[in-house]
Amino acid sequence: MSSARVIDCREIAAADRAVPASGKWVVYSPAGGGHNPFALLGESLASFWATRELSWILFTRDLKSQVRRSFLGYAWLFSGPLMTAAMWVFLRSQRVVAIETEIPYPLFVLSGTILWSLFRAGFDAALDAYSSDILKKLNVPIEAFIARNLANVAFQFLLSGIPLACLLLLYGVLPPATIFALPIAVAGLVLMGAAAGCLLAPAAALYGDIGRMAHIVFTGLMYLSPVVYPASQTGWLAMLMRWNPLTPVLNLCRSVLFGGDAPHILPAAVSMFLACGLFLAGLIFLHVARPHVIARKGM
Amino acid sequence: MSELLVRCEHVGKKFCRDLKRSLWYGLKDITADIVGSPPGELRRDEFWAVDDVCFDLRRGECLALLGRNGAGKTTLLKMLNGLIKPDAGRIMLRGRVGGLIALGAGFDPILTGRENVFVNGSILGLSKKQIQARFDEIVAFAEIDEFIDSPVANYSSGMQVRLGFAVAAIMIRPDILLLDEVLAVGDLGFRLKCLNLVQELLEDAAVVFVSHSMQFVSRFCTRVAVFSDGRVICNTHDLSQGLEAYYSQCDAQLTVFGNTDAKIENERLLVNGRAVAGGGEAVIGGQDELSIELDLDLAHGLPEVELRVTIEDFSGHPILAIKPEQREQLRFSNSQRGVRLDLGRLNLTPGKYSVMFAVVTVERMQRLTRKAGSLVFQYGGDYVEWASVIHKARVPSAESIAA
Numbered sequence: 001m002s003s004a005r006v007i008d009c010r011e012i013a014a015a016d017r018a019v020p021a022s023g024k025w026v027v028y029s030p031a032g033g034g035h036n037p038f039a040l041l042g043e044s045l046a047s048f049w050a051t052r053e054l055s056w057i058l059f060t061r062d063l064k065s066q067v068r069r070s071f072l073g074y075a076w077l078f079s080g081p082l083m084t085a086a087m088w089v090f091l092r093s094q095r096v097v098a099i100e101t102e103i104p105y106p107l108f109v110l111s112g113t114i115l116w117s118l119f120r121a122g123f124d125a126a127l128d129a130y131s132s133d134i135l136k137k138l139n140v141p142i143e144a145f146i147a148r149n150l151a152n153v154a155f156q157f158l159l160s161g162i163p164l165a166c167l168l169l170l171y172g173v174l175p176p177a178t179i180f181a182l183p184i185a186v187a188g189l190v191l192m193g194a195a196a197g198c199l200l201a202p203a204a205a206l207y208g209d210i211g212r213m214a215h216i217v218f219t220g221l222m223y224l225s226p227v228v229y230p231a232s233q234t235g236w237l238a239m240l241m242r243w244n245p246l247t248p249v250l251n252l253c254r255s256v257l258f259g260g261d262a263p264h265i266l267p268a269a270v271s272m273f274l275a276c277g278l279f280l281a282g283l284i285f286l287h288v289a290r291p292h293v294i295a296r297k298g299m
Numbered sequence: 300m301s302e303l304l305v306r307c308e309h310v311g312k313k314f315c316r317d318l319k320r321s322l323w324y325g326l327k328d329i330t331a332d333i334v335g336s337p338p339g340e341l342r343r344d345e346f347w348a349v350d351d352v353c354f355d356l357r358r359g360e361c362l363a364l365l366g367r368n369g370a371g372k373t374t375l376l377k378m379l380n381g382l383i384k385p386d387a388g389r390i391m392l393r394g395r396v397g398g399l400i401a402l403g404a405g406f407d408p409i410l411t412g413r414e415n416v417f418v419n420g421s422i423l424g425l426s427k428k429q430i431q432a433r434f435d436e437i438v439a440f441a442e443i444d445e446f447i448d449s450p451v452a453n454y455s456s457g458m459q460v461r462l463g464f465a466v467a468a469i470m471i472r473p474d475i476l477l478l479d480e481v482l483a484v485g486d487l488g489f490r491l492k493c494l495n496l497v498q499e500l501l502e503d504a505a506v507v508f509v510s511h512s513m514q515f516v517s518r519f520c521t522r523v524a525v526f527s528d529g530r531v532i533c534n535t536h537d538l539s540q541g542l543e544a545y546y547s548q549c550d551a552q553l554t555v556f557g558n559t560d561a562k563i564e565n566e567r568l569l570v571n572g573r574a575v576a577g578g579g580e581a582v583i584g585g586q587d588e589l590s591i592e593l594d595l596d597l598a599h600g601l602p603e604v605e606l607r608v609t610i611e612d613f614s615g616h617p618i619l620a621i622k623p624e625q626r627e628q629l630r631f632s633n634s635q636r637g638v639r640l641d642l643g644r645l646n647l648t649p650g651k652y653s654v655m656f657a658v659v660t661v662e663r664m665q666r667l668t669r670k671a672g673s674l675v676f677q678y679g680g681d682y683v684e685w686a687s688v689i690h691k692a693r694v695p696s697a698e699s700i701a702a
């Protein structure tokens with residue numbers, strides 16, 4: 001007597017066609033990731049909250065592991081901008097370049113390179129969202145990794161305060177009260193980077209070209225932004241800088257840090273607002289693209 | 300019937316053979332997904348890695364996905380896990396999905412075992428509190444008490460896997476459990492503990508289980524789905540039928556080791572006294588009388604040798620050692636034609652078997668030749684047992700014992 005019972009899918013389908021009613025069903029189907037963007041966005045934002053513990057654990061894990069295997073530890077986080085700034089101070093002192101600034105040049109250039117590195121870190125934070133192997137094997141919310149990366153940026157921001165504070169003391173510059181607005185201004189800057197990163201992340205995960213291209217574009221972009229020299233007033237460069245959405249945000253950061261001219265809040269606010277919207281759109285995009293990226297990258 | 304937890308309806312997934320094109324399709328698919336247009340027909344270089352797969356799974360059931368590498372099992376598992384989306388059909392799941400997949404995900408070699416338990420646990424979706432509550436249990440299970448505060452880089456690979464397994468298996472209590480070839484890890488003692496723990500997990504979940512180990516399949520599974528080129532060619536509650544379908548996809552490997560001093564030639568299988576027609580695979584049952592014939596070719600001047608015959612299962616595990624009534628009957632000093640062994644009826648669990656021959660010298664037990672994977676035959680039957688050999692017992696009635 002064979003107890004064989006071959007289940008034919010048609011038989012099952014005929015047995016009960018209707019979706020079983022009780023309980024909450026998760027359905028995976030090919031149709032429309034982008035059909036209900038606002039629901040996706042809600043889910044995404046909820047995941048940020050739900051995975052806060054995981055993001056924190058991942059963040060501290062990376063930090064501990066980085067520090068334990070290096071002598072200088074955290075110092076590496078701000079040594080890059082410090083070096084670039086030092087190079088420019090040296091070049092200027094040798095009169096290779098002539099740059100006039102309202103505040104002492106070393107302060108100007110160091111604040112510039114630090115802000116720029118934070119902007120880039122924000123970009124990378126989102127661009128690398130798919131890079132973790134864990135995402136390819138386990139169904140972990142991608143938000144945990146974005147939050148982890150952004151926490152890294154925040155940490156970098158705090159650490160960068162050290163060399164900057166030293167330099168401020170050296171020049172006897174007392175930051176104005178507006179310095180308390182600095183985190184908000186910097187958050188806006190980081191968000192601009194993250195928004196761009198989110199929108200490029202799926203393509204970057206599939207094609208290595210995007211990451212390389214971004215590297216080159218950013219190097220160029222740095223010279224079109226008031227990073228190592230202030231916005232020029234005349235010529236092509238002035239026009240490019242004026243239309244560069246980073247310019248008002250960088251200027252805003254500097255002015256809340258050092259005082260000086262009343263900043264043009266409006267253009268900066270528009271830039272940051274747009275970045276915010278793009279970042280949220282980017283989150284939806286990351287969600288929709290994720291299964292496709294994993295399917296193509298495999299393993 | 301217990302509640303329905305998984306339903307797959309005509310699920311399909313496309314893959315592309317060409318990498319460049321695959322990436323390009325990926326980019327297109329993302330765009331299409333955002334615009335909302337559904338995936339269409341196969342494009343150039345594409346094929347269905349999973350094709351029209353349907354099944355239902357209820358709590359307490361364990362479905363084994365069998366099939367050769369690349370048949371689409373893991374792809375299906377990934378879809379069930381929500382990592383990738385189906386290109387056709389739909390998958391419906393209810394309850395928490397968990398798996399023993401990617402053990403030790405997120406382990407950082409620099410960190411200590413203790414720290415890594417928390418990292419790994421929170422990746423599996425657990426809170427710090429939950430992990431804290433069962434931390435001692437995890438360490439005790441993994442048997443690494445004194446090493447828990449050393450960096451994982453200093454662990455042996457077995458210890459790392461043990462820790463990863465312990466975290467996942469102790470902490471997760473899913474409704475839908477996905478298992479991918481990681482049932483039993485570590486050394487023998489640990490494997491036994493693993494299996495018991497997994498058995499506990501299975502009790503209360505709907506399980507999808509990918510394995511190439513028939514031992515585990517027959518031990519745990521209540522159903523079998525056999526994949527071939529992305530399609531389910533057999534989906535059955537009858538394990539023996541499922542295993543047969545799986546075995547029929549694999550060819551036995553005939554291997555011969557040894558020197559040419561001793562050779563085994565012209566081995567044939569006789570079923571009820573008749574040779575198997577056409578040299579194909581014999582299919583035998585419990586009622587068939589089995590015999591083996593062979594020629595033994597020995598070089599001159601060899602010391603006395605003994606012929607050993609073993610029936611192996613399809614994975615090469617020895618199942619039955621065939622012994623003559625008297626030892627001397629299978630000892631030879633000269634070449635011999637038409638050596639015949641009458642095995643009679645075999646009582647095996649259904650499956651695919653082969654015969655292994657070996658020739659060893661009597662005095663020094665030196666192996667002259669070994670021929671494995673020969674005389675492949677199918678044993679058909681009604682039911683699959685966990686054990687390979689079936690031994691029938693008389694069960695006397697209570698009255699007869701009393702008498």
